[in-house]
Structure formats: C-alpha cells, structure tokens
Amino acid sequence: MSATPSALPSTSNSLDAHAIFATLAGLCGSLVAIGLARFAYTPLIPSLIQAHWFTSSQAVTLGAANFAGYLIGALIGRPLASALTNRRALRMLMVVVTAAFFACAYPLSVSWFFFWRLLSGISGGAIMVLVATSILPHIPAPRRGFVSGMIFLGLGLGIAASGTLIPRLLHFGLQTAWTGLGVLALVLTAVSWFGWPSANPPAPVVASHDAHAHGHGNLRLRVLYGQYAANALGLVPAMVLLVDYVARGLGRGAALGANYWVLYGLAAIVGPVICGNVADRIGFGRAYRIGLVLQGVAVALLALSANAYVLAAATVILGMFTCGIVPLVLGRVHELVPHDHVEQRAAWSRATTAFALFQAIGGYGYSYLFSHTHNNYALIFACGATALAFAFVADLAVAAVAKGRAAKA
Structure with missing residues (x-):
C-alpha cells in the first residue's frame, strides 16, 4: 500500500511521515527540473563542442532554450494544475524532464535538441x-x-552536481553522461511519485477584513516582484563571471577559479535550509531585507577587493542566496497573502516570471556590456550591487508607505 498524503495535517507544529514524504518529493522536483536540467548543462558545453555535436554558437543557443522555456513554464504552471490537479501535473512534468535527458543523448539535429531543451525548461518553470x-x-x-x-x-x-557528477560521467562519453542524468532523474521521479499531495489545497474563505488587508498588500506584492527581478540582476554577475574573474581577471588560473565555484556550490546547498530556518524565527520580510543587504555588500566586495579571503566570503554569501532567496520570497508571498492559496500561487507565479525574465535580460545585457567595456569586471559587479541597493531602498520605502496608511486608518 503506497503512502498517499491525501490530507497533510496543519494543526500540529510537528511534521508527520506524510509531510516529510511530501517535502522529499518537493526536493526531488527542484533537483530534477532546475538543479539538473539547468545547471548540469553548463559543464557539458565544452564537450558538446569538442565532440562536434554542435558549434559553439549552437551550444549557447541551446543553453538559452532552457531559459526561454522556463519563462513559458512559469506562465502555464497554474493553468496546467487547474486542468490536471497538482499531483497529475507534477508527475507529468517530472516525466517530461526525465524524457528530455534521454532524448538529448541522441543529437539527431539542432532542432531536435532545441525542442527537448525548451521542453525541459518549460517543465522546470512550471514545477x-x-x-x-x-x-x-x-x-x-x-x-x-x-x-x-x-x-x-x-x-x-544541482549546482554542486554540475561540478562533481558531470566530469565523472563525461569520462564515459557524452551519450553516457546524458543517459546517466536521465537514469538519475528517473530514480528521483519514482521516489517523488507518491509524495505529492493527492488533492489541491482547499478553496480559501476570505473574510471581509482579510480582503481589505489584501487590498493594502497589493503595493507590497508589486514591490516584491520588482525586488525579486532586481535580485536576479544582482546575482547574475557572480553566476556568470565569478570563475572567469578569478581565473583571467585576477590572473590566478582556472584551477583556483574552479575551487571558488565548488565553494559557491557548497554554499548553495546549505543556503535554502539556513535562510528558511532564519525566516521561521524572525519573519520572511525581515529575513529577505537582511538578505538584500548581504547580497549587495557581497557583490560590491567583488568589485572593490581582490583579497582571497574577501572573495571567499563574498562567494559564500552569494552562493547561499542564489538558492536561499527562493524560500525567502515564497515565504514573503505567503505573509502578504495569508489564507488564500489560489492568490498565493498566482503571486508566486508572477514573482517567478519576473525573476526569470530579468535573469535572462541580465545575462544578455551584462554580456553585451562586458564585451563593449574591454572586460570590465568591476563595472558588471557594480551594476549588480546597484540593483540590489535599489531593491533594498524600495523595501524601506514601501514599509514607510504602509506605516503611513496604517496611521491614517
């Protein structure tokens, strides 16, 4: 008899077996759909080019296909769940991502590969x-x-696996690497299969005072979307240039640059857990505000200092928040829209779309700026720090507006 968490309890503060199983399913989902489908592609690019599967420009285009699909998936996730139920939609999306790994083991054509990379991105965004x-x-x-x-x-x-698992799989060839990722995704899909809650959350019953409060929360939500978009602009410089900055910009070699990426990946592993636990204690709004400050300082340090210890500290902070901001922003959405699961999902979808859009804009925009300023790393990092500073100021401004409204009420 399978463990089917049809109704996960919400009256106790402890997590029972059903809740733990559902949490495990969620971890499997984020690992397969984003951790592997997105981050495992980057270390495969050199091999794709060296094996003459694709040219360098084609490999970059195929990488962008996943980002484009992510945007589409963020938009269609809610309608898909409404049509199929959460459990069926998530199961289907996990199967699609898994199939994409196996399909990419056979480079039949550029369009074939593009289709499956796009499809894996759509599934990742929806998940x-x-x-x-x-x-x-x-x-x-x-x-x-x-x-x-x-x-x-x-x-x-997924970030950690991109620097550890992929190089080992590549020893056996590209086709084996893609197949190995497919097998791992298949195992994780099977583990998660019965963990998803069998029913959608109950329809909310919103009292009149809740509706009034929600009206005041609209401004905070809109600002949160802007903050999350700015957060993407703040994180992209480190995600794209950190290794290259250490290796070429500071002239310390590719090996040391790779070590910083490993440090970044290790911090990314613990980031969500640390951020989530801190937010449970001090609140998601306050935790996210602190997170914006720490990220801004870390990106600014990359622009201002070449000291190895300073770079390591900045790398750890940015690695933590690359993944840690996700539970912080999601929790903030729940704080701003309490008791309304439908609107929570709608708000989270809009926030995810904003982040994905500006992550893509930042990636291409910073690349253009970088190439047209003679590889000015400091300028790119300064742009990221400025975006995070704007996000922090916006948070202070909306808090002041909300306080003024409350005083007048």
Whole structure:
C-alpha cells in the first residue's frame, strides 16, 4: 500500500511521515527540473563542442532554450494544475524532464535538441511555480520556512552536481553522461511519485477584513516582484563571471577559479535550509531585507577587493542566496497573502516570471556590456550591487508607505 498524503495535517507544529514524504518529493522536483536540467548543462558545453555535436554558437543557443522555456513554464504552471490537479501535473512534468535527458543523448539535429531543451525548461518553470505551493498549504505555519528550504535544497544540489557528477560521467562519453542524468532523474521521479499531495489545497474563505488587508498588500506584492527581478540582476554577475574573474581577471588560473565555484556550490546547498530556518524565527520580510543587504555588500566586495579571503566570503554569501532567496520570497508571498492559496500561487507565479525574465535580460545585457567595456569586471559587479541597493531602498520605502496608511486608518 503506497503512502498517499491525501490530507497533510496543519494543526500540529510537528511534521508527520506524510509531510516529510511530501517535502522529499518537493526536493526531488527542484533537483530534477532546475538543479539538473539547468545547471548540469553548463559543464557539458565544452564537450558538446569538442565532440562536434554542435558549434559553439549552437551550444549557447541551446543553453538559452532552457531559459526561454522556463519563462513559458512559469506562465502555464497554474493553468496546467487547474486542468490536471497538482499531483497529475507534477508527475507529468517530472516525466517530461526525465524524457528530455534521454532524448538529448541522441543529437539527431539542432532542432531536435532545441525542442527537448525548451521542453525541459518549460517543465522546470512550471514545477518551480507548483512544487512549493502544492505542499506548503498542508504544512504547519511554523515549519514552512524549514520545509521550503528543504524543497529548494535541490537547486543547490544541482549546482554542486554540475561540478562533481558531470566530469565523472563525461569520462564515459557524452551519450553516457546524458543517459546517466536521465537514469538519475528517473530514480528521483519514482521516489517523488507518491509524495505529492493527492488533492489541491482547499478553496480559501476570505473574510471581509482579510480582503481589505489584501487590498493594502497589493503595493507590497508589486514591490516584491520588482525586488525579486532586481535580485536576479544582482546575482547574475557572480553566476556568470565569478570563475572567469578569478581565473583571467585576477590572473590566478582556472584551477583556483574552479575551487571558488565548488565553494559557491557548497554554499548553495546549505543556503535554502539556513535562510528558511532564519525566516521561521524572525519573519520572511525581515529575513529577505537582511538578505538584500548581504547580497549587495557581497557583490560590491567583488568589485572593490581582490583579497582571497574577501572573495571567499563574498562567494559564500552569494552562493547561499542564489538558492536561499527562493524560500525567502515564497515565504514573503505567503505573509502578504495569508489564507488564500489560489492568490498565493498566482503571486508566486508572477514573482517567478519576473525573476526569470530579468535573469535572462541580465545575462544578455551584462554580456553585451562586458564585451563593449574591454572586460570590465568591476563595472558588471557594480551594476549588480546597484540593483540590489535599489531593491533594498524600495523595501524601506514601501514599509514607510504602509506605516503611513496604517496611521491614517
């Protein structure tokens, strides 16, 4: 008899077996759909080119296909779940991502590969929207920070795997590497299969005073979307240039640059769990504000200092928040839209779309700026720090507006 968490308890502060199983399913989902489908592609690019599967420009285009698909998936996730139910949608999306890994083991044509990379991105974006919002409404409120951190732990595991698992698989060839990723995704899909809650969260009953409060929360939500978009602009410089900055910009070699990436990946693993637990204690809004400050300082340090210890500290902070901001922003959405699971999912979908869009814009924009300023690393990092500073100031401004409204009410 399978463990089917049809109704996860929400009256106790402890997590029972059903809640733990659902959390494990969420971790598997984020690991397969984002951790592996996105981050495992980067270390495969040199081999794809060297094996003459694709040219360098084609390999970059195929990488961008996943980002484009992620945007589409963030938009269609909610309608898909409404049509199929959360459980069926998540199962289907996991199967699609798994199939994409196996399909990419056969480079039949550029269009074939592009189609499957796009499809894996669509599935990843939809899973990102659905995975936590399908599980957290069934979790006791005091434990949601911990559970959301565990769910998005898969992102950090994917970054770490990109620097450890892929090189080992590549010893056996490209086709074996893609097939190995497919087998791993298949195992994780099987583990998660019965963990997804069998029913969508109950329809909310919103009292009149809640509706009034939600009206005041609209401004905070819109600002949160902008903050999350700015956060993407703040993180992209380190995600794209950190290794190259250490290796070429500082002239310390590719080996040391790779060591910094390993440090970044290790921090990404613990980031969601640490951020989620801190938010459970001090609140998601306050935790995210602190996170914006720490990220801004870390990116600024990359622009201002070449000291090895300073770079290591900045790398750890940025690695933590690359994945750690996800449970923080998701939890903030739940704080701003309490008791309304439908609107929570809608707000999270909009936030995810904003992040994905500006992550793509930042990637291409910074690349253009970098190439047209003679590889000015400091300028790129300064742009990222400025974006995070704007996000922090916006948070202070909306808090002041909300306080003024409350005083007048």
